[in-house]
Each structure stands twice: as structure tokens, then as C-alpha cells.
Amino acid sequence: MIYLDNAATTMHKPQEVIDAVVQAMSSMGNAGRGANEASLSASRIIYDTRDRLCRLFGGENPRQIMFTNNSTESLNIAIKGLLEPGDHVITTMMEHNSVLRPLYEMERRGVRLTIVRADERGTVNLADIEDAIAPDTKMIVCTNGSNLTGNYVHIGRVGEIAHKHGLLFVVDASQTAGVFPINVQDMHIDVLCFTGHKALLGPQGTGGMYVREGLAVRPLKSGGSGIMTYSKTHPEQMPTALEAGTLNGHGIAGLNAALKYIENEGMDNIRAREQELMKRFYEGVKDIPGIKIYGDFDDMNRCAIVTLNIGDYDSSEVSDELLMEYGISTRPGGHCAPLMHEALGTVEQGAVRFSFSHYNTDEEVDTAIRAIQELAED
Numbered sequence: 111m112i113y114l115d116n117a118a119t120t121m122h123k124p125q126e127v128i129d130a131v132v133q134a135m136s137s138m139g140n141a142g143r144g145a146n147e148a149s150l151s152a153s154r155i156i157y158d159t160r161d162r163l164c165r166l167f168g169g170e171n172p173r174q175i176m177f178t179n180n181s182t183e184s185l186n187i188a189i190k191g192l193l194e195p196g197d198h199v200i201t202t203m204m205e206h207n208s209v210l211r212p213l214y215e216m217e218r219r220g221v222r223l224t225i226v227r228a229d230e231r232g233t234v235n236l237a238d239i240e241d242a243i244a245p246d247t248k249m250i251v252c253t254n255g256s257n258l259t260g261n262y263v264h265i266g267r268v269g270e271i272a273h274k275h276g277l278l279f280v281v282d283a284s285q286t287a288g289v290f291p292i293n294v295q296d297m298h299i300d301v302l303c304f305t306g307h308k309a310l311l312g313p314q315g316t317g318g319m320y321v322r323e324g325l326a327v328r329p330l331k332s333g334g335s336g337i338m339t340y341s342k343t344h345p346e347q348m349p350t351a352l353e354a355g356t357l358n359g360h361g362i363a364g365l366n367a368a369l370k371y372i373e374n375e376g377m378d379n380i381r382a383r384e385q386e387l388m389k390r391f392y393e394g395v396k397d398i399p400g401i402k403i404y405g406d407f408d409d410m411n412r413c414a415i416v417t418l419n420i421g422d423y424d425s426s427e428v429s430d431e432l433l434m435e436y437g438i439s440t441r442p443g444g445h446c447a448p449l450m451h452e453a454l455g456t457v458e459q460g461a462v463r464f465s466f467s468h469y470n471t472d473e474e475v476d477t478a479i480r481a482i483q484e485l486a487e488d
Contacts (some may be wrong), residue, residue, distance in 0.1 A: 111239055112438045112474045117257050117415055117465035119314060127368040131313060134363035139439035140356055141336075152359045158300040159366040160349070162213045163318065166369065167302055168293035170323045176352040177318045177362060179407070182208040183318040183330070184303035186294035187352060188280045189251065190211060191328035192301070195220030197248040200239060202262065203228040203449035207255060210449065213251070222246065228453040231406045234260040240271045249278040254292070258447040258463065259405030260388070260415030262290070266350075269298035278325075284308060285413050288372055289381045294320050301325070309380075311372065312365030315358050327352060375468075382469040387475050391464060392416050394479035400486045404454050404461060404464050414466040420486050425460035427483060437483040440464055 113121050139148030141156050161170040169175065174301070178184045189212040193199060199221055202214060217223045224242045228234050239250060250272045254265050265281050272279035280301040281294060287302075288310035294302050306316030308470070321327055331354040332344035345351060370379065389410055397402055400421045406412070420428055429442035441463040444451055451457045464478060
């Protein structure tokens with residue numbers, strides 16, 4: 111199988127990640143729940159992973175890194191834990207449902223929501239974000255990169271807008287964490303939400319968030335913490351405040367190994383290889399008759415995603431043909447990005463997404479190009 115669905119999850123993981131998970135499952139105790147060596151070892155691995163993530167994202171202190179199951183959980187914590195009825199929040203049409211649905215829920219609770227429109231290429235004019243700011247605006251929340259088109263959002267510029275107006279800035283880095291440089295302090299990011307199983311190359315069920323030092327976020331959950339057992343309320347100090355219950359230590363051990371791999375390989379090298387493969391595919395299919403490609407390719411410094419349709423064919427049918435006839439895995443349909451499909455005009459047809467990993471080969475990309483050529487001729 112040629113796996114070209116890496117924006118959903120990177121299936122090919124470094125061997126070090128697999129080895130770390132297996133090792134952890136045979137030796138790891140429950141972090142913070144005992145003084146035995148198994149428990150202490152778990153605590154050390156979890157702390158080291160916090161530290162590596164903090165350095166990766168330019169944070170102030172490792173305790174400002176919280177672990178969750180995925181970006182969706184992180185975004186729910188941030189959105190529901192910072193907004194109140196009467197607040198105004200700004201987001202964009204580029205967002206995934208992991209941003210939109212919590213915002214719609216908060217809208218029903220009395221939060222005022224503004225969604226900045228995207229153009230036919232799926233891009234948002236950052237000036238429109240600033241124009242939407244009102245006296246009651248509290249937060250801007252947006253993606254760093256579209257999971258549908260691969261369009262990159264210059265979050266540093268959005269952060270400058272938020273900072274200038276004294277607003278909270280929450281970033282969904284699901285498609286960019288681990289492959290694009292992010293510095294939360296330089297970019298004025300108050301909360302950064304990320305997942306471990308995509309570009310960070312870790313196991314599924316791992317994710318997290320950075321929360322700026324001094325920013326209080328209402329917890330989504332409360333319960334076991336390993337400390338302050340006799341208190342009726344959950345501890346307020348970070349990271350425990352947002353980490354009720356036992357962490358996914360086995361998964362975090364794998365994420366730790368993945369971070370070491372990225373450090374050794376070089377994030378810039380990984381991104382350059384993925385973008386090289388993306389460009390190879392894009393150049394190979396863009397001039398095929400009947401092919402429509404979505405997104406902004408004027409700047410190739412973008413997520414390694416190419417999304418297309420063949421004529422009027424349903425995207426699911428095309429994706430099925432690619433799998434059954436060529437052994438190529440892609441993602442059709444709506445991609446949990448309903449407003450982006452509205453902007454692109456693909457609500458009914460959907461679209462076929464090709465997303466690349468540095469583990470993919472030139473030969474695999476060439477096979478995908480040939481498959482699109484042949485399907486377009488039928």
C-alpha cells in the first residue's frame with residue numbers, strides 16, 4: 111500500500127517510537143502515584159517529554175505543557191475554559207470541526223461568534239481578522255495550516271494583531287507541530303493546541319497544549335491528581351490543573367522517542383523533503399485535463415497536502431479507485447472542514463486529499479501521478 115493520508119495520521123513511525131512504547135508497556139508505572147522505581151521512571155519520561163515540547167515551541171517553563179489525548183481535547187479545554195457568555199470570539203472558515211463545534215456550543219451559551227470568510231482558494235485575508243475586532247472581543251482562535259488545502263497561516267502576524275488589541279490568541283497546530291517552527295513567545299500565542307500522532311510522529315492518543323504562564327484556564331475535567339488528596343477541589347497549579355486522571359504514559363514514551371527523532375533528523379530537513387514530494391506531485395498533476403486543484407500554491411512553504419477532484423466524479427469514488435486499482439490510500443469527503451468546502455464549492459462533491467510524509471518515496475509519488483492521469487482519461 112502507498113500511504114498518502116499523512117494529514118490524518120502518520121502511519122509510518124520511526125522504529126524508535128515503536129520500541130519506546132513496547133518498552134514502556136513492560137516497565138512503566140503510574141507517574142506521580144508512588145515512590146517505586148516504575149512510578150519514578152514514568153515521571154522522568156513524562157517530564158523529559160514536557161521539556162522537549164517546551165523547547166520545541168519556545169515556551170517559558172515545562173510545567174506550561176499539558177498532555178491530552180489529541181488536539182480536539184486541547185481545543186475544547188482552551189475554548190470552553192477561557193470564554194464566558196457575553197464574550198466575542200473570532201475564527202475563520204479554514205477551521206476544523208475541533209475548533210468549530212466547541213465554538214458553536216459556546217455560541218449557544220451566549221458567546222458571540224464571528225467567522226472570517228475565506229476566498230475561493232481557501233485563504234483568509236488577515237486584515238479581515240483585525241477588522242472583525244470589537245470592544246467585546248476576547249479571543250482569536252485559528253489554525254496554523256489547513257487540513258484540507260494545506261494552506262499555511264502566518265500565525266506570527268495573527269499573534270501581532272491579537273497582542274496589539276490585548277486579545278487571547280489560541281492556535282490549532284494539528285497540521286504543523288513538529289514540521290513548522292513555532293515559537294509561542296515570539297508569536298504571542300497564549301494557548302497552542304497540538305496532537306502527537308501527525309507530524310510529531312508519535313502514537314495516537316497523545317496530544318497536548320501549551321498555556322502561557324499566568325493564564326488561568328477552567329479545567330474540562332477534575333478528579334485524580336496524585337497530590338492534595340484531601341482537597342475537595344482539583345489542584346490549580348500547572349500542569350496538574352488540566353491533567354485529571356492517569357496520563358497515557360505509554361503513548362507519551364513513544365512521543366518522547368519521536369521528539370528525539372525529529373531533533374536528530376532536523377525539523378527543517380523533514381519539512382523540506384515533504385514539500386519536495388508535494389511539489390513533485392503537484393507539478394505532475396496540475397496540467398492534466400479535468401483536474402481541479404484546491405488551495406494556494408503561489409507559496410510552496412505550505413503543508414505537504416494536495417487536494418483535487420477529477421471532473422465531476424464523486425471524491426469517494428475516485429479515492430476507492432485509487433485504493434482498489436493502485437493501492438494508494440487517500441482521504442475523500444469533507445475532512446471535518448465544512449466551511450472550507452463551502453468556500454471551495456465542494457460541499458456535494460467533496461475532494462480527494464493527498465498528504466505526504468518524508469517517509470514517502472519519489473517512486474510512490476510518480477505512481478500516484480500516473481494513477482491520476484489514467485483515471486482522468488477514463
